[in-house]
Amino acid sequence: MERTSTPAQTAERTDEAAALADFLENFRLLCSVPHPSGHEKALCNLLQAWAGGHGFAVRRNAADDLLFDVPATPGLEHLPLAALQAHLDMVCIAREGTPFDPLADPVVPVLDAEAGVLTASGTSLGADDGAGVALTMSIAKGLMPHGPLRILWTTDEEAGMTGAEAVTADDLAGVKYLLNIDSEESDTVIVSSAAAALVVATTAPRMEPPAGDSALAVTLSGLRGGHSGMEIGAGRCNAIIALARALAEMRKTIPFALASFTGGTADNAIPAKAAAQITLAAKDRAAAAAFLADMERTLRSRYGDREPALALATEETPLPPAVFAQPQADAILAYVTESMDGVHTMSPDAEGLVESSSNLGLIAAGPDGVEIRQMPRSSVAARLEEIETRQLALGAGCGLAVAVEEKSCPWPVKPGSRLVAAIAGAYRRVNGTPMKVSAIHAGLECGAFAALSADLDIASIGPDILGAHSPGETLLLPSVAKTWRLLETLLPSLG
Ligand SMILES: [Zn+2]
Secondary structure, three states: OOOOOOOOOOOOOOOHHHHHHHHHHHHHHHHOOOOEOOOOHHHHHHHHHHHHHOOOOOEEOOOOOEEEEEOOOOOOOOOOEEEEEEEOOEOOOEOOOOOOOOOOOOOOEEEEOOOOEEEEOOEOOOHHHHHHHHHHHHHHOOOOOOOOEEEEEEOOOOOOOHHHHHOOOOOOOOEEEEEEOOOOOOOEEEOOEOEEEEEEEEEOOOEEOOOOOEEEEEEEEOOOOOEOOOOHHHOOOOHHHHHHHHHHHHOOOOOOEEEEEEEOOOOOEOOOOEEEEEEEOHHHHHHHHHHHHHHHHHHHHHHHHHOOOOEEEEEEEOOOOOEEOHHHHHHHHHHHHHOOOEEEEEOOOOOOOEEEEEEEEEEEEEOOEEEEEEEEEEOOHHHHHHHHHHHHHHHHHHOOEEEEEEEOOOEOOOOOOHHHHHHHHHHHHHHOOOOEEEOOOOOOOHHHHHOOOOOOEEEEOOOOEEOOOOOOOEEEHHHHHHHHHHHHHHHHHOO
16 A cells, blocks of 8 residues: 555654645545535545555545545554544535535635635635545655554435435444534533434414404514523523413413414524414403513513513504404413423533433414424433423324424433543643533434444544634634644543
8 A cells, every 4th residue: 555655653753844835735625526515426436536546445435535544553453453544525605795505616726824724715625524524635645653443434414314324333343433513612522412303393273353443563572592502501591482472371361362373493493482472352452461561570670681671562453353263372472381492401520511401492373373392412322202292292282283304413421431431531641721521402413323233432522623614714723733633642542
């Protein structure tokens, strides 16, 4: 097998400047071929040829994932087989006004050597995860010492993780450690990620002529929302649930009928706004408005600084043609208010980490249909099932049909992980400070690999990337050097 340089046989420092120059050369090669998610074939061809040209026997599966083995640096053959994994696809976003065809135009990297940053001209950079791919290319070329390696480049991470899901147990046969290089903070090792499911409750609307002679639009808005995984533990207000609770509470003293209930923007976003239309007797309108104003004060004091712009507003509207039959309105409000929402369990293995949660993200209820969508997540499969089971029972009790639609795999914390200990140890040796050990309450490709083998020891690291998935995406080059130093200390010591 051909190698482009003679590797050092010890864990002595490699030439950092040469490594960074090689990394940038690799990265520019990736940029030369458009590779948004779902359109990785051209890049896959290029890298297949690149790896073949370096003497590696490359395998390519039906999902266009690429795999090849890199023999150990002489003297390190005794180390266990470790996989280095990164994803080939990128999110292509152009700045407004920048003409850019993600399928035809290459990304143009812009190096500011003085500032130590790499950006792209008018578009996202694709350092997520081109940085991971480029690093593994430099390692495969022999620029740092290492034991036996399997390089794994996957497709479609950003869209559906179909590349990672196409990886088989055979592909990882013999692999003891799997290092995913797709994290965006160089001072942190990720040790767990969550699976997600979709729980969708539906029912056929039973509408009747409106009760009462007036109508109100009730809107809860101004909430912060946020990512339903990463921010589910921040104690923010779920607009849909808070509005449903306010209405259910009001029903105890003021009769009204529900004409519609809508809220949320996406399954994976905490809803920041929800609105309902109700009909009621004109004589009760002032009492309803007063009740809801009082409810707004209650919510404001409950959420305080966490929801500074919370507003619960009422507005008179024309009378709608139909409202939900009362038992169905009650059932919809009951399903929403009693749904599992927010943090379900905290991880017993990682302090401060949400282990399982659920986000009721979308509701659309009106004469055209009733659909309530919820996204539970957990790093433990059994906890995810727990939430699903609860929702199925709740739906049955409320007369709603509940379906669990989609699932991705969890990556649970592996207590006593030797890989994580080795990474943290190497980090401390290199930087003199402890590495943060963290888990994320969102999905990573590592979940698909963890599902293949319970014995596989997995961790995720990477250089600092700011503004991934945006035209401002920036790779901090000193953090590439830092990740390089971490890897060159780690790989020869991975016993
Ligand atoms: Zn990524």
